[in-house]
Amino acid sequence: xxxxxxxxxxxxxxxxxxxxxxxxxxxxxxxxxxxxxxxxxxxxxxxxxxxxxxxxxxxxxxxxxxxxxxxxxxxxxxxxxxxxxxxxxxxxxxxxxxxxxxxxxxxxxxxxxxxxxxxxxxxxxxxxxxxxxxxxxxxxxxxxxxxxxxxxxxxxxxxxxxxxxxxxxxxxxxxxxxxxxxxxxxxxxxxxxxxxxxxxxxxxxxxxxxxxxxxxxxxxxxxxxxxxxxxxxxxxxxxxxxxxxxxxxxxxxxxxxxxxxxxxxxxxxxxxxxxxxxxxxxxxxxxxxxxxxxxxxxxxxxxxxxxxxxxxxxxxxxxxxxxxxxxxx
Amino acid sequence: xxxxxxxxxxxxxxxxxxxxxxxxxxxxxxxxxxxxxxxxxxxxxxxxxxxxxxxxxxxxxxxxxxxxxxxxxxxxxxxxxxxxxxxxxxxxxxxxxxxxxxxxxxxxxxxxxxxxxxxxxxxxxxxxxxxxxxxxxxxxxxxxxxxxxxxxxxxxxxxxxxxxxxxxxxxxxxxxxxxxxxxxxxxxxxxxxxxxxxxxxxxxxxxxxxxxxxxxxxxxxxxxxxxxxxxxxxxxxxxxxxxxxxxxxxxxxxxxxxxxxxxxxxxxxxxxxxxxxxxxxxxxxxxxxxxxxxxxxxxxxxx
Ligand SMILES: [Zn+2]
Numbered sequence: 013x014x015x016x017x018x019x020x021x022x023x024x025x026x027x028x029x030x031x032x033x034x035x036x037x038x039x040x041x042x043x044x045x046x047x048x049x050x051x052x053x054x055x056x057x058x059x060x061x062x063x064x065x066x067x068x069x070x071x072x073x074x075x076x077x078x079x080x081x082x083x084x085x086x087x088x089x090x091x092x093x094x095x096x097x098x099x100x101x102x103x104x105x106x107x108x109x110x111x112x113x114x115x116x117x118x119x120x121x122x123x124x125x126x127x128x129x130x131x132x133x134x135x136x137x138x139x140x141x142x143x144x145x146x147x148x149x150x151x152x153x154x155x156x157x158x159x160x161x162x163x164x165x166x167x168x169x170x171x172x173x174x175x176x177x178x179x180x181x182x183x184x185x186x187x188x189x190x191x192x193x194x195x196x197x198x199x200x201x202x203x204x205x206x207x208x209x210x211x212x213x214x215x216x217x218x219x220x221x222x223x224x225x226x227x228x229x230x231x232x233x234x235x236x237x238x239x240x241x242x243x244x245x246x247x248x249x250x251x252x253x254x255x256x257x258x259x260x261x262x263x264x265x266x267x268x269x270x271x272x273x274x275x276x277x278x279x280x281x282x283x284x285x286x287x288x289x290x291x292x293x294x295x296x297x298x299x300x301x302x303x304x305x306x307x308x309x310x311x312x313x314x315x316x317x318x319x320x321x322x323x324x325x326x327x328x329x330x331x332x333x334x335x336x337x338x339x340x341x
Numbered sequence: 342x343x344x345x346x347x348x349x350x351x352x353x354x355x356x357x358x359x360x361x362x363x364x365x366x367x368x369x370x371x372x373x374x375x376x377x378x379x380x381x382x383x384x385x386x387x388x389x390x391x392x393x394x395x396x397x398x399x400x401x402x403x404x405x406x407x408x409x410x411x412x413x414x415x416x417x418x419x420x421x422x423x424x425x426x427x428x429x430x431x432x433x434x435x436x437x438x439x440x441x442x443x444x445x446x447x448x449x450x451x452x453x454x455x456x457x458x459x460x461x462x463x464x465x466x467x468x469x470x471x472x473x474x475x476x477x478x479x480x481x482x483x484x485x486x487x488x489x490x491x492x493x494x495x496x497x498x499x500x501x502x503x504x505x506x507x508x509x510x511x512x513x514x515x516x517x518x519x520x521x522x523x524x525x526x527x528x529x530x531x532x533x534x535x536x537x538x539x540x541x542x543x544x545x546x547x548x549x550x551x552x553x554x555x556x557x558x559x560x561x562x563x564x565x566x567x568x569x570x571x572x573x574x575x576x577x578x579x580x581x582x583x584x585x586x587x588x589x590x591x592x593x594x595x596x597x598x599x600x601x602x603x604x605x606x607x608x609x610x611x612x613x614x615x616x617x618x619x620x621x622x623x624x625x626x627x628x629x630x631x632x633x634x635x636x637x638x639x640x641x642x643x644x
Contacts, residue, residue: 178561178580178581179589180580180581180582180585180586180589181581181586181589181590182586182590182592182594182595182598184580184581185579185580185581185586185598185599186603186607187607188565188607188608188609189561189579189580189581190560190561190564190565190578190579190580190609191561191565191566191609193561193562193580194530194534194560194561194562194563194564194565194566195565195566197530197531197534197535197561197562198534198535198537198538198566201531201534201535201538202535202538217518217527217558218518218527218530218557218558218561218580221527221528221530221531222561225531225535237524237527238523238524238527239518239519239520239522239523239524239526239527239558240518240520244585245520248520249441249520262438262440262441262523263438263440263520263523263524264438264523264524265523265524269524270524273437273523273524273525275524275525275528321535322535325528325531325532325535326495326532326535328488328525328528328529328531328532329488329489329491329492329525329528329529329532330434330435330436330437330488330522330525331432331433331434331435331488331489331492332432332433332435333429333431333432333433334431334433334457335431336430336431336457
C-alpha cells in the first residue's frame with residue numbers, strides 16, 4: 013500500500029473531521045448498545061453535502077494537490093485497467109532502459125496500439141527506482157523509438173502523461189535532455205498513425221510535451237498542465253516557492269483553463285474527490301474517450317491526419333499585427 | 342479568430358544598417374554593457390577600452406570572453422550589408438492569460454530593445470548566399486518564447502520551405518518558454534518544431550547557432566534540432582537551469598557545466614566557433630549545402 017494516508021490536503025480537513033465524528037458515534041453506539049442510526053444518518057448526509065460542496069469549488073491549487081496525490085493511479089495501473097494484453101518493451105538501444113518511462117504493446121478493445129507514459133512510484137522504494145517518474149533523455153528516446161515502431165506498423169499511439177518534469181540532473185544534461193525532448197516533439201508531429209495523448213496527473217512542461225504531441229489531447233478533470241512548475245513560477249515572481257497557489261492562478265493550469273484556451277479537446281470527468289477514490293471508474297472513462305476519439309481517426313485518408321495535426325498546433329498563439337512604419341526599427 | 346490574425350504572406354521592411362540609423366553597430370545596452378569610455382569584462386574583470394571591445398565584435402581582447410549581443414548587432418555582424426530584409430516586424434504580444442504585469446514587462450522590453458518582440462526574422466545574405474534568418478534578443482524578456490516568437494520563427498521556417506532557402510537561426514533564450522503566456526508558450530515549442538519537418542521533407546539546410554544563454558524551452562525545441570549545431574565559446578546552454586539542478590541534486594555543479602565546451606565534449610553540438618570566425622563558417626556551411634535550386638532562387642521583397 014502506498015503511503016497516501018499521510019498525504020493531507022487542507023481543504024479536506026472538515027471532511028476528515030466529520031468522518032472521525034461518525035466513526036466515534038458508531039463505536040459509542042456499539043459499546044453502549046444504543047441505537048444512534050438517526051444521528052449517524054444525519055451526519056452522513058452532511059458529509060455527502062460537504063463533499064459535493066468542497067469538490068465542486070476546488071481552487072486551481074487544490075486540483076494540483078489532487079493531481080499529485082500519492083494514491084492517484086499511475087501509468088501501469090491505468091494501463092492494466094484500460095487495455096488488455098499489455099506487453100512492456102524496454103530500452104532506447106543507446107544507453108539504458110529508463111524505468112521512469114514505460115512503453116509497450118496492448119489492445120484497446122480489439123485495436124492493437126502502442127502505449128507510452130511516465131511511471132511514478134507507488135511507494136518510496138519504487139519512487140527511487142522510477143526516479144519519481146522523471147525521465148532522463150533515454151526515456152524520451154525509448155518512447156520515440158517505440159512510437160516510430162508503431163508508425164512502421166500503422167498502429168495508433170496512446171500517450172498517458174503524468175510527470176512533474178523531465179529530470180533536471182547532471183547526467184540528463186550530459187546525455188542531451190534538451191535534444192531528446194525536442195526531437196521527440198518534432199518527430200511525433202510527423203508520425204503517420206493517429207496519436208491521442210491523455211494528461212492523467214501532472215503535466216510538467218517539456219517533460220510532458222516530449223510525449224504529448226497528438227491529434228487529440230484529453231485531460232482528466234483534476235490533472236494540470238503547465239509551462240513551468242508552480243513552485244518554479246512562484247520562486248521567480250514571488251521570490252518564494254510557497255506562493256505556488258498564487259502562481260497556478262496566474263498560470264491557469266487546470267483542464268478547464270486549457271479547454272478554454274483551446275489547447276485540449278476534452279475534459280474526462282473524475283469521481284467525486286479525484287481519480288484515487290475510484291480508479292476503475294476513472295480508467296473506464298478514459299477508455300471510453302479513447303475509443304470514441306480514435307475510431308473516426310482510423311478512417312482518415314492518408315495526409316488529412318497530418319495536415320490537421322499541423323494546423324492544430326499552427327494556430328495556437330495570441331498576438332496582433334500592427335503597422336510597422338518603415339525604417340522605424 | 343486566431344486564424345484571421347494569421348497572415349501567411351510576410352511583409353518586409355528594410356533594416357537600415359546601424360550606421361545609417363545614426364548609431365554605432367555595437368551601441369551597448371546600459372545594463373549589460375555599461376556605456377562610457379571603459380568597460381569591465383564580466384569574465385576576467387579587466388578594464389577594456391570601449392572602442393577596443395566594439396572593434397573586436399564585443400569579444401574581450403584579453404580573455405576572449407564573448408559578450409552578449411543585441412539582435413541588431415548580431416545581424417550586423419553576421420549578414421552582408423544591405424542584404425537584410427525583416428519579416429513580420431509588427432507582430433506584438435497579447436496577454437492571453439491576463440498574467441500580472443505582463444503588458445508592463447513587454448512595454449519595458451520594447452523600449453529597452455527597440456524591438457516589438459524577442460526575435461528578428463527575415464531574409465538576408467551571408468557572403469552573397471541567400472538565407473532565411475531568425476535571431477533572438479536576450480534583452481527582450483530574456484529571449485523567452487511566447488506566441489509572437491513562436492509565430493515568427495514558424496513563419497520563417499515555412500517561408501524557407503516554400504522558397505527553398507536555407508535557415509540560419511541564432512538563439513539566446515535564457516528562460517526558454519515565456520512563463521507569462523503559460524501553456525500557450527509551451528505549445529510554441531511544438532509549433533516551431535513541427536515546422537522543421539517541412540524543411541526536412543524538402544531537404545533544406547537548417548543551421549542552429551546557440552549563443553549565451555540558450556536554455557529551457559528554446560533549447561528543448563527548434564534550437565537543438567539543427568542539421569548542424571554551432572555554439573559560441575563559453576555560452577550557457579542546457580535544458581534545466583543550473584539553480585534548479587543544484588536544488589534537485591543538492592550538490593554544487595562542476596565548473597564549466599552546461600557551457601559550450603561541455604556540450605561539445607558530450608556530443609551535443611557539432612562545433613564551437615569563435616565570433617570572429619562565425620560569419621566565415623556560416624558562409625562555408627551555406628555554400629557547402631547550396632543546391633542549384635537555391636542559388637537560382639531570387640530573394641526579393643515580394644517573394
Ligand atoms: Zn575578459
